[in-house]
Amino acid sequence: MLEAVRSGVAGRTPEWASRLRPSLDADTRFAYKLLLPAFLMMAIIHFLPIGWGFYISFVELDAQFISKWWTAPVVGLENYAKIFDPSTIVGAEFWSSLKQTVIFTAGSVVGIYTLGLGTALLLNEDFRGNLIARTLVLIPWIAPAVPAVLTWQMMFRSDTGIINHLLRSAGLVEGTFFWLIGPRSIVAITVVWTWQNFPWATIMLYAGLQSIPEQLYEAAETDGAGRWEKFRYITLPQLKPVSVVIVLLLTVWSFINFTVPYILLGSNPSDSGQVLMLFIYNYAFSNWSFGLGAAMSTVLFLVAMVLAYAYYRRIIGGEFDGGAI
Amino acid sequence: MLGSAGTDEAAEGRVPSELRLTKAGRELLVTAVSRFALGLILVFALFPIWMMVMNSFKPRSAVMTENPSLVPRTFHPSNYVEMWSRFPLVEYFTNSLIIASATTVVSLLVASLAAYAFSRYDFPGKSKLELSILGTQMIPGVLILLPMYLLFINVQIHVGLPMKDTYHGLVFLYSTFTVPFAIWMLRGYFDTIPEALEEAARIDGCTRLGALFRVVMPLAAPGIAATGMFVFLMAFNEVLFASVLGSENVTPFAIGIQQFETQSQTYWGQMMAASTVATVPLLLLFVLFQKPIVAGLTTGSVKE
CATH class of the missing domain: 1.20.5 (Single alpha-helices involved in coiled-coils or other helix-helix interfaces)
Structure with a gap:
């Protein structure tokens, strides 16, 4: 019925006219009204702060200007020059944390996707207790994050943690072995982040596996394809669209993750575990250096946006149609 | 062979x-x-x-040992008693429940309207608006946090309305983060409800909004419940904004529980008891209502 109304309108008026006067259509007006509250909120909390943050990245804003932010001196690109110059203290730390963020993201995405795919494949078979296994596997993703990460912190303790105890019993490590300080702290945050998110990849890939038509496998079997051939030439290509979305979202999420490194490593992490989000947070709020913090946030945002754009291209490519974010 | x-x-x-x-x-x-x-x-x-x-059932000596065990050697439930007196933990729990519940109600209401518009109507700028909904998921929190801190402080000073360390400040902030997510999930549920039902209601004299609240929302109840659970979890788990904008007076559980870790020592047993209290009921709820939640997550995620 709606379609008929709309096409009727479009038939009578030229397209440019209907674009100029969209309010003519009662349905359209209703739709905009429905969207208004959501977009009003987003304008205040998302769009305004992004513009504001962008402005702050060009001023020298410290503690004395907090209540009179508009009087802070404009310094142009100086903040950006500082964070990109590796010879300054903040620049050196910025590059180092950017590098750690990239390593963390790459490790996490590979880990989460591989584990998620493996789990989805194992669950994509009929056996007793399948539903129970599918429910249990989601638990890391459902469990409240802070208590879960604190538990990991307890397990990762060098002297009294269960992980080192098990590794020592297996003869894999000797003496004190630090996870939460020093070069292995990046391993610790990657493991915990992987643990928390592989269930999401599993459920997405499981849905993807379920939607592969059975006939494809039957046809391949008649052609004499084995287990590996079926996986390589049917499963993987069929999972490609959903995989692209998963990998892109995981990349962005890993890039901007805060909770896991913050809770696991605290406010003063070793360089190895100092990812960009954590560094910006600590730098901005311990030195009250909002200008530099905003400049670094803007860079982080631009990187995330480039990734998001790739995600968007994928969606309008028509291969993905919404669903869970 | x-x-x-x-x-x-x-x-x-x-x-x-x-x-x-x-x-x-x-x-x-x-x-x-x-x-x-x-x-x-x-x-x-x-x-x-x-x-x-x-x-959570181990005494301190059994946690802080080089020989930790997988099951408690002695049953030590006193952590569950002692934890309440160390910090105002009841208050933290209450704060979190208030903030997360209010966030859930506000965002479900706002998101249902928007999701319905996206699901049923076609209008100029639709794809751009949908894109901006998705785009909000890519924004790093710190980028928002610095201006939000300034906004909260300045509203407090210049308008006189306290925002920092208040329930309404956090609820408003969190709702905005959860609304885009909720729109995306609810839209998938609304898409599965046949349009003919609303058309029939409209013919019977229902208004557009009436059709949404009386016909579509009741039918989408399982999906709304599942979405609500995720919104609740997101608000319950948030630490970045809470640590700066809600660390006093309305301290949520996610921030408060970290106090078990003091300069001199960590009260692991009690911290784990508090964690168990926060985690286990939620997991049980999930296991009970697993079906609509999982179905909702994967609705429309892959084109058939």
Whole structure:
């Protein structure tokens, strides 16, 4: 019925006219009204702060200007020059944390996707207790994050943690072995982040596996394809669209993750575990250096946006149609 | 043991014939290996939750030992009593419940309207608006946090309305983060409800909004409940904004629980007891209502 109304309108008026006067259509007006509250909120909390943050990245804003932010001196690109110059203290730390963020993201995405795919494949078979296994596997993703990460912190303790105890019993490590300080702290945050998110990849890939038509496998079997051939030439290509979305979202999420490194490593992490989000947070709020913090946030945002754009291209490519974010 | 088919011969041409398995034998082996692998994954998934619950029943000496055990050697439930008196933990729980519940109500209401518009209507700028909804998921929190801090402080100073460390400040902030997510999820549910039902309601004299609240929302109730659970979790788990904008007066559980970690020592047993109290009821709820939640997550995620 709606379609008929709309096409009727479009038939009578030229397209440019209907674009100029969209309010003519009662349905359209209703739709905009429905969207208004959501977009009003987003304008205040998302769009305004992004513009504001962008402005702050060009001023020298410290503690004395907090209540009179508009009087802070404009310094142009100086903040950006500082964070990109590796010879300054903040620049050196910025590059180092950017590098750690990239390593963390790459490790996490590979880990989460591989584990998620493996789990989805194992669950994509009929056996007793399948539903129970599918429910249990989601638990890391459902469990409240802070208590879960604190538990990991307890397990990762060098002297009294269960992980080192098990590794020592297996003869894999000797003496004190630090996870939460020093070069292995990046391993610790990657493991915990992987643990928390592989269930999401599993459920997405499981849905993807379920939607592969059975006939494809039957046809391949008649052609004499084995287990590996079926996986390589049917499963993987069929999972490609959903995989692209998963990998892109995981990349962005890993890039901007805060909770896991913050809770696991605290406010003063070793360089190895100092990812960009954590560094910006600590730098901005311990030195009250909002200008530099905003400049670094803007860079982080631009990187995330480039990734998001790739995600968007994928969606309008028509291969993905919404669903869970 | 003879190879069962020509393809098997080709695939295993280099394997000595006495090591070759029949097709049925190989199937059995593959099944056994995959069940074992799945078992290992489940152990990995559940191990921290297990340790959380088990350590909540251990006395301090049994946690802080170089020889930690997988199950408590003595049953020590006093952590569950002592934890309440160390900090205002009841208050933290209450704060979190208030903030997360209010966030859930506000965002479900706002998001239902928007999701319905996206699901049923076609209007100029639709794809751009949808894109901006998705785009908000890519914004790093710190980028918002710095201006939000300034906004809250300045509203407080210049308008006189307290925002920092208030319930309404956090609820408003969190709702905005959860609304885009909720729109996306609810839209998937609304799409599955046949449009004919609303048309019938409209003919019977229902308004557009009436049709949404009286026909569509009741039908989408399981989906709304599942979305609500995720919104609640997001608000309950948030630490970045809470640590700066809500660390006093309205301290939520996610921030308050970190106080078990003091400069001199960490009260692990009590921290794990508090964690268990926050985690286990929620997991039980999830296990009970698993079906609509999981279905909702994957609705429309892959084009058929």
